[in-house]
Amino acid sequence: METRLMPSPRETAVLDTQELRAAFLLDELFFTGEVNLIYTDLDRAIVGSVIPTEGTLVLGNDDALKADFFCQRREVGLLNLGAAGSVDVDGTVYEIDKHDCLYIGRGSKEISFSSTDAGDPAVFYLVSYPAHAGYPTTKATRADANRVELGSKDECNERTIFQYIHENGIKSCQLVLGFTEFKPGSIWNTMPCHTHDRRSEVYCYFDVPAAHRVLHMMGQPQETRPLWVADRQVVLSPPWSVHTGCGTASYRFCWAMGGENQAFTDMDRVEIADLR
Ligand SMILES: O=C(O)C(=O)C[C@H](O)C(=O)CO
Numbered sequence: 001m002e003t004r005l006m007p008s009p010r011e012t013a014v015l016d017t018q019e020l021r022a023a024f025l026l027d028e029l030f031f032t033g034e035v036n037l038i039y040t041d042l043d044r045a046i047v048g049s050v051i052p053t054e055g056t057l058v059l060g061n062d063d064a065l066k067a068d069f070f071c072q073r074r075e076v077g078l079l080n081l082g083a084a085g086s087v088d089v090d091g092t093v094y095e096i097d098k099h100d101c102l103y104i105g106r107g108s109k110e111i112s113f114s115s116t117d118a119g120d121p122a123v124f125y126l127v128s129y130p131a132h133a134g135y136p137t138t139k140a141t142r143a144d145a146n147r148v149e150l151g152s153k154d155e156c157n158e159r160t161i162f163q164y165i166h167e168n169g170i171k172s173c174q175l176v177l178g179f180t181e182f183k184p185g186s187i188w189n190t191m192p193c194h195t196h197d198r199r200s201e202v203y204c205y206f207d208v209p210a211a212h213r214v215l216h217m218m219g220q221p222q223e224t225r226p227l228w229v230a231d232r233q234v235v236l237s238p239p240w241s242v243h244t245g246c247g248t249a250s251y252r253f254c255w256a257m258g259g260e261n262q263a264f265t266d267m268d269r270v271e272i273a274d275l276r
C-alpha cells in the first residue's frame with residue numbers, strides 16, 4: 001500500500017505545483033478491475049477504490065496494518081459512485097446502488113465487492129480510519145440521508161449536503177461521511193470556507209465532466225494554494241487547511257472526516273475578505 005506523509009504548513013508554503021500535487025492530491029486512485037488503497041498519516045486515513053468487473057474483489061489485509069485482517073482495528077465507509085453493485089460483509093450481502101453508502105464496522109472479517117453488470121460496474125470509493133469499538137455494519141440509501149440545504153443562487157453555491165455517517169445518522173467511532181450536490185448553475189463548494197483543528201478531511205470529486213476541472217483551494221487561510229482537480233481525484237485536507245472549490249462545470253464530491261469530534265457544524269469559519 002502506498003503511503004503519503006503530510007507536509008507541515010511551513011513546508012507547504014514553499015512547495016512548487018508538482019510538489020503540492022504530489023503531497024495533497026491522489027490523482028490516480030480508481031482502476032477498473034482492482035482494489036487500490038493509499039495510506040496517509042493524516043489521522044491514519046486509508047483512502048481507496050474498488051471497481052469490480054467479472055467476479056468479486058476482496059478487501060484483503062495489508063502488511064502495513066500489522067493486523068490479522070483489514071477491519072480488525074478499523075472502520076470503513078463507502079459510497080458507490082458508479083452503477084449498481086453489492087458488498088458482502090461476513091456473509092450478509094448489501095445491494096449498493098449509485099449514491100448509496102455502506103458503513104462497515106470494526107471486527108468485520110470477510111469483505112468482498114461485486115458489480116451487477118460487469119460492463120457498467122459499481123465504483124466503490126472508500127475511506128477507513130482506526131476504530132476503538134465495533135458499531136453495526138449499516139447501509140443507507142440516498143433517500144435515507146439527512147439533507148442539509150446550503151448556499152444561495154446569488155452566491156453560486158446553492159447545494160445539498162447528503163449526510164450518511166454522522167452524529168444523528170449511521171454511528172461510527174470517528175468517521176463522518178456524505179456527499180454534496182449542486183443546484184443547476186451553482187459551482188462553489190464550502191464557501192464561505194473553514195478549517196477545523198479537531199478533524200481532517202478528504203474530498204473526492206466525482207461526476208466532473210471530462211473536459212472540466214474543479215479549482216480546489218487549500219492551505220492556511222492567509223496562505224492559500226490552488227489544485228486543479230479532475231474527475232475521481234482526491235484531495236487530502238489537514239486540519240489547518242481550508243478546503244473549498246469552484247467548478248468550471250457542475251460536479252459532486254464525497255467528503256469524509258476523521259478526528260476527535262464528529263460535529264459537522266464544528267467549523268472555524270473564515271471570512272471571504274480575509275482569504276489570501
Ligand atoms: O459544500 C459544503 O459546504 C461541504 O460539503 C462542506 C464539507 O462537508 C465540510 O467541509 C465539512 O466540514
Ligand SMILES: [Zn+2]
Pocket residue numbers: 194195196201243267
Ligand atoms: Zn470541513
